Amino acid sequence: MAGGGHVHALYRHGDSPVHRLRPQVKIAAAFLFVFAVVATPREAVWAFLIYAAILLTLATWARLGARFVGTRMLIETPFIIAALLIPFFAAGETVTVLGVDLSRSGLWDMWNILAKATLGLLTSIVLAGTTDIPSMLRGFEALRVPRVLTAIMGFMIRYLDVVLGEFRRMRVAMQSRGHNPRWLGHAKPYATSAGLIFVRSYERGERVYLAMASRGYTGQMPTRPGDTATIQQWAVAMLAPVTAWVVAAAAWWSM
Amino acid sequence: MHIPDGFINGATSAGFGVAAAGGLGAAIKQTGRYLSERQVPLAGLVAAFVFAAQMVNFPVSIGVSGHLLGGVLAAVLIGPWAAFVVLSVVLIVQGMVFADGGLSALGLNIFNMGFIGAVGGYAIYRMLLRVMPKDGRGVTLAAGIAAGIAVPLSAMGFLLQYIIGGTTTVATGTVFTALLGTHLLIGIGEGVITALVVGAVVRSRPDLVYGAPDYAGQRTEVLT
Numbered sequence: 001m002a003g004g005g006h007v008h009a010l011y012r013h014g015d016s017p018v019h020r021l022r023p024q025v026k027i028a029a030a031f032l033f034v035f036a037v038v039a040t041p042r043e044a045v046w047a048f049l050i051y052a053a054i055l056l057t058l059a060t061w062a063r064l065g066a067r068f069v070g071t072r073m074l075i076e077t078p079f080i081i082a083a084l085l086i087p088f089f090a091a092g093e094t095v096t097v098l099g100v101d102l103s104r105s106g107l108w109d110m111w112n113i114l115a116k117a118t119l120g121l122l123t124s125i126v127l128a129g130t131t132d133i134p135s136m137l138r139g140f141e142a143l144r145v146p147r148v149l150t151a152i153m154g155f156m157i158r159y160l161d162v163v164l165g166e167f168r169r170m171r172v173a174m175q176s177r178g179h180n181p182r183w184l185g186h187a188k189p190y191a192t193s194a195g196l197i198f199v200r201s202y203e204r205g206e207r208v209y210l211a212m213a214s215r216g217y218t219g220q221m222p223t224r225p226g227d228t229a230t231i232q233q234w235a236v237a238m239l240a241p242v243t244a245w246v247v248a249a250a251a252w253w254s255m
Numbered sequence: 256m257h258i259p260d261g262f263i264n265g266a267t268s269a270g271f272g273v274a275a276a277g278g279l280g281a282a283i284k285q286t287g288r289y290l291s292e293r294q295v296p297l298a299g300l301v302a303a304f305v306f307a308a309q310m311v312n313f314p315v316s317i318g319v320s321g322h323l324l325g326g327v328l329a330a331v332l333i334g335p336w337a338a339f340v341v342l343s344v345v346l347i348v349q350g351m352v353f354a355d356g357g358l359s360a361l362g363l364n365i366f367n368m369g370f371i372g373a374v375g376g377y378a379i380y381r382m383l384l385r386v387m388p389k390d391g392r393g394v395t396l397a398a399g400i401a402a403g404i405a406v407p408l409s410a411m412g413f414l415l416q417y418i419i420g421g422t423t424t425v426a427t428g429t430v431f432t433a434l435l436g437t438h439l440l441i442g443i444g445e446g447v448i449t450a451l452v453v454g455a456v457v458r459s460r461p462d463l464v465y466g467a468p469d470y471a472g473q474r475t476e477v478l479t
Contacts (some may be wrong), residue, residue, distance in 0.1 A: 010353060027351070034358040039265035042422075075355055079259050090424045109423035116261025117357065124354035136352065148283055148295060152344050155299020156306060157352070163300070163307040171311075181314050184444055190313055191448050194323070195455025198304050198332065202463055205300035212296065 010072060010128035018062035018130045022229035023139025025237040030127040032241035036248045037119045042112035044251035048119065051247070054240050055122045062130045072125050076117060083113045133157050142229070159204070166197050257349065257356030258363050258413065265359065267420025272362030278370060279343050285336040298333075302341045305329055309345070313448070321444045326372025326409070327380060327402035328449045331394075331466035332456065335377035342369040367412035376405030380466060389470050391457045398466070399450025406442035410434040 018026075033051075040047050059069055090106025131139070133154075140150045170193040179189055209217075305325040312320040329338035343365050349355040356364050380401035387393030417430055457464055 031358055034260055035265055035269065038260055038268060038359045072354060075353075076259065086423055086425060089426075089429050091426055092424055103424070105424040109425065112422055113259075113261045117259035120260025120357040120359060121354055124351065124358060128352050128354055133352065146280070146283055149279070149340070149344060151295040152298045152302055152340070153348055155296050156302035156344060157348065159300055159303040160306055163303045164310060167307050167311050183314055184447055187313060187444075187448055188451055191451030192455045194308060194448070195452045195459070197307075198301075198452065198456055199460050199463060201300040201304040202297065202460075205294075205297035208296040208300070209294060 024142035036244035260357030275362035327376035330377035402449035403446025410438035
């Protein structure tokens, strides 16, 4: 299901060992890795350097490319700005940096959020960059995510571009008739169009359902038997999160 | 904005993750008959609509633009539990496929935007409906006000998570003021746009609006 060969913006086609790992193994590893990062005490700067090294090794191994990873990191920008403001608002003793009084604990707060959010984002990029959507959905199913949920996801991703295309065409149509929204008071034409797009999406959903029903759909998507992951696959993929948890434990111990 | 990794500590994030998974399971059961696997394409299209609406920016004032969050909108259109499922699907895909929102923060985000935003917002909508004029305009107004309240309420969900497991030493009061200030503004935009969208759908296809009482227009079962 989910559109054979459908490729999304964050996927980088390739045939590296990271690409070839079973998706369920990769998803589980990514979650375990991120939780290890989040659980690490912030003063253990060296631990974060090890995490970054692991992720960058994986990204290089998967041939994701510095530009691909870099442009996708930009999504973080608003949070970097928010984090940079923390030292000005946090309480506690202050240190003077370039003539400005900053909270010492606030600086640690900033570092903590920047490091963990960046590493978490990098993990997501490696996961999404090496796993296409059909695989991701098969991975969810192998991890016992309810079928209803994975099926809704599949349909959502398959029709996202269709619905987005309707929003774009609507905007072009409004602009070509002189609509130039400047503030919220000009929202009515946009909202009316959005309402229309909802009705169209809903009706499209009905048509898709009826078309499928007429072809024998009874509520079960025919799926390719999911590839089960071998013990070796799990062992290889768990190297990264297990290392991360050992590092996190060592970081706590060294505090 | 979705919470990234690192704002809230691991234990709290994991706790909310477990709660979100449980809630999602319960919501799937709740929707039972009408979100049965047969109508999965419908739910998928509504999810695509919410996702797309979140990607389209609209100018709010000079230099500031926002986009629809869609919690109350989805709840009024397709029902609170179905909306919770749909918003969770949107958040999961945003986190795992588009790297928007941290993986460890997925439960936090689902709780704030899915549960408080859609289910909580819908409860406010039902309460408002009682005091509104009994016509299409009442439905529109109730949806708008509920959406306007649900946004700062979702932000208060983050505040709760911050009090339980925040990782910074910024005083709770400071976080509260900053959150409330920005989200009241976002809420105004959300309320206006939600009201207008619900109004447009109520006028053209009242039968598609789950949360509209009979007086807003005749409801028909399209799918059997």
